Amino acid sequence: MPPRDVLMPALEAVLYSGQIGEGQAVRDFEAAFGRWLGNPDILSFNSGTAALHTALHLAGVRPGDEVITTPMTAEPSNLAILHAGGRIVWADVDPMTGNLSADDLAQRITPRTRAIQVVHYGGMPADLANIRKVATAHGIPVIEDAAHALGARWQGRMLGQDSEFVMFSLQAIKHMTTVDGGMLALSHQPAMEEKLAEGRRFRWFGIDRDQPRTEVDVREVGWKYHMNNVTATIGLTQLRTIDGLIARHVANGRWFDEALQGIAGLKVCTIPDGAEPSYWFYTVLAEDRAGLQRHLDAHGVDSSQAHRRNDQHGVFAASRRELPGVDAFYSRMLHIPCGWWVSDVDRARIADVLRMGW
Numbered sequence: 001m002p003p004r005d006v007l008m009p010a011l012e013a014v015l016y017s018g019q020i021g022e023g024q025a026v027r028d029f030e031a032a033f034g035r036w037l038g039n040p041d042i043l044s045f046n047s048g049t050a051a052l053h054t055a056l057h058l059a060g061v062r063p064g065d066e067v068i069t070t071p072m073t074a075e076p077s078n079l080a081i082l083h084a085g086g087r088i089v090w091a092d093v094d095p096m097t098g099n100l101s102a103d104d105l106a107q108r109i110t111p112r113t114r115a116i117q118v119v120h121y122g123g124m125p126a127d128l129a130n131i132r133k134v135a136t137a138h139g140i141p142v143i144e145d146a147a148h149a150l151g152a153r154w155q156g157r158m159l160g161q162d163s164e165f166v167m168f169s170l171q172a173i174k175h176m177t178t179v180d181g182g183m184l185a186l187s188h189q190p191a192m193e194e195k196l197a198e199g200r201r202f203r204w205f206g207i208d209r210d211q212p213r214t215e216v217d218v219r220e221v222g223w224k225y226h227m228n229n230v231t232a233t234i235g236l237t238q239l240r241t242i243d244g245l246i247a248r249h250v251a252n253g254r255w256f257d258e259a260l261q262g263i264a265g266l267k268v269c270t271i272p273d274g275a276e277p278s279y280w281f282y283t284v285l286a287e288d289r290a291g292l293q294r295h296l297d298a299h300g301v302d303s304s305q306a307h308r309r310n311d312q313h314g315v316f317a318a319s320r321r322e323l324p325g326v327d328a329f330y331s332r333m334l335h336i337p338c339g340w341w342v343s344d345v346d347r348a349r350i351a352d353v354l355r356m357g358w
């Protein structure tokens with residue numbers, strides 16, 4: 001949360017303003033987030049999952065359509081595809097990053113493919129150059145799930161400026177949080193103007209709020225997905241301090257990139273050319289992952305596997321296939337803390353514990 005003396009007066013003002021639902025603060029937050037991101041075409045939501053569902057709908061995913069995606073993510077990435085009625089087609093991942101492999105993705109395209117959903121796992125940008133090459137060759141929109149990757153860059157540009165749809169989660173434990181919330185950046189081009197209007201209707205019961213309420217005609221099912229003025233006010237104050245928080249994640253991540261080289265039994269992820277991660281967490285790869293985790297536990301260093309590979313869930317059983325890249329990444333990966341709360345002393349201690357061996 002932003003400093004108390006910044007946040008509390010703003011929160012108190014909005015809470016007693018008589019306008020706590022979706023109103024001016026939401027519009028102001030969308031505009032401010034867009035200025036920060038370098039893309040004015042922003043829609044806000046009450047969760048990242050709602051933003052993803054909307055992106056899938058705007059991309060044209062309808063019941064029975066295929067969406068190519070990765071199992072190496074949090075469950076909501078892929079549940080959103082089922083919310084839209086889509087059929088999940090798993091593509092394999094690069095075992096050194098956990099991110100979608102453009103080569104495997106290319107082999108999964110069929111005439112029913114309606115969208116490609118890319119996750120930047122842990123804040124590490126996926127290989128967007130090659131993924132977008134495949135997508136463009138087939139005229140298929142790309143949806144980036146950048147829930148972990150606020151502030152990450154690809155070829156010098158902030159994620160959220162290029163693909164058709166880019167989602168950011170503002171859930172409680174992300175780089176930036178409004179308690180819960182999500183943002184969707186649409187690629188800034190005239191063809192997307194109607195998509196912005198469609199997205200605004202989709203997030204508010206299918207109702208066009210610019211029309212008089214008794215004259216409006218709801219033609220399509222919509223949802224209750226909009227942000228409210230209270231969480232938007234938290235977002236507006238968060239924006240004032242977000243650069244410093246992201247910079248600290250990045251400084252810690254880059255420090256680990258150097259400090260963890262050459263430790264027996266441990267590898268760090270390979271950063272693709274053109275990628276500048278925002279290090280939501282720091283991923284290491286260890287053949288003896290269980291041994292490493294016991295060693296870290298014994299020395300009071302927190303670690304986690306964070307997510308279950310999604311293809312193992314019963315709800316996605318119909319999509320199962322061999323995924324050797326996922327097998328290799330999932331069996332070795334472990335996440336260690338590198339967020340803004342990790343001090344220079346903390347990170348040096350974590351590296352020392354890793355250098356001891358296990």
Ligand SMILES: Cc1ncc(COP(=O)(O)O)c(C=O)c1O
Nearest residue numbers: 047048049074076077147169171
């Ligand atoms: C990769 C990923 N995608 C999507 C989501 C969903 O975001 P939200 O919790 O804001 O709905 C999350 C986090 O929960 C996530 O980690």
